Amino acid sequence: MKREPFTYAIPRFSVHRPVTVAMILLSILVVGCIAYQRIPIALYPEGLEGNQLYIQASYPNASPRDVEEKVSRKIEDIVGTVPGVKRVYSYSRTSWSSVRVEFQTGTNLRDAYAQLSDRIDRVKPLLPDDVDRINVYRFDQNDRPMMNLVAAVPADMDNAAYRMENFVKPALQRIEGVGTVEMWGIQ
Numbered sequence: 084m085k086r087e088p089f090t091y092a093i094p095r096f097s098v099h100r101p102v103t104v105a106m107i108l109l110s111i112l113v114v115g116c117i118a119y120q121r122i123p124i125a126l127y128p129e130g131l132e133g134n135q136l137y138i139q140a141s142y143p144n145a146s147p148r149d150v151e152e153k154v155s156r157k158i159e160d161i162v163g164t165v166p167g168v169k170r171v172y173s174y175s176r177t178s179w180s181s182v183r184v185e186f187q188t189g190t191n192l193r194d195a196y197a198q199l200s201d202r203i204d205r206v207k208p209l210l211p212d213d214v215d216r217i218n219v220y221r222f223d224q225n226d227r228p229m230m231n232l233v234a235a236v237p238a239d240m241d242n243a244a245y246r247m248e249n250f251v252k253p254a255l256q257r258i259e260g261v262g263t264v265e266m267w268g269i270q
Contacts (some may be wrong), residue, residue: 105230136199139181151175153211158182161206165198196221
């Protein structure tokens, strides 16, 4: 006996059992309506917490080799003493060091953040005096920018940076729904 193709089986089932097919479609519609009403619409799901913290250090006018030897390695060494660290990645470039710390699954990131900040405070005296700032932060999906804007000002405008910082930025911050406004590359 030859078996009929699957493409014929679905229409045949629908024709021979119309009540079953109607009930399946009705149940899909009911579940869809309930889900539409109760599941919030969000860009990213809430409640998900990563297992990584980031450290960024600025070392102006330093070559990538100097940044690696004088900043990144010292930060890596002190970060390795924090409990629950799984891996440490670092990236050194001109005038900038970036260290990513990956923790074991189940590590409380609030405690890890406090311990990491404490370790960074301990390593500061060992770093060169030119190191401007060291930032420790936790990446959150909600911190991602929704919009990036570029502003071009005429070359002959005086105090363009002052105007952008003191007039444009506050105007953007006053708009309802705007969380943060950051200015980059202002000269």
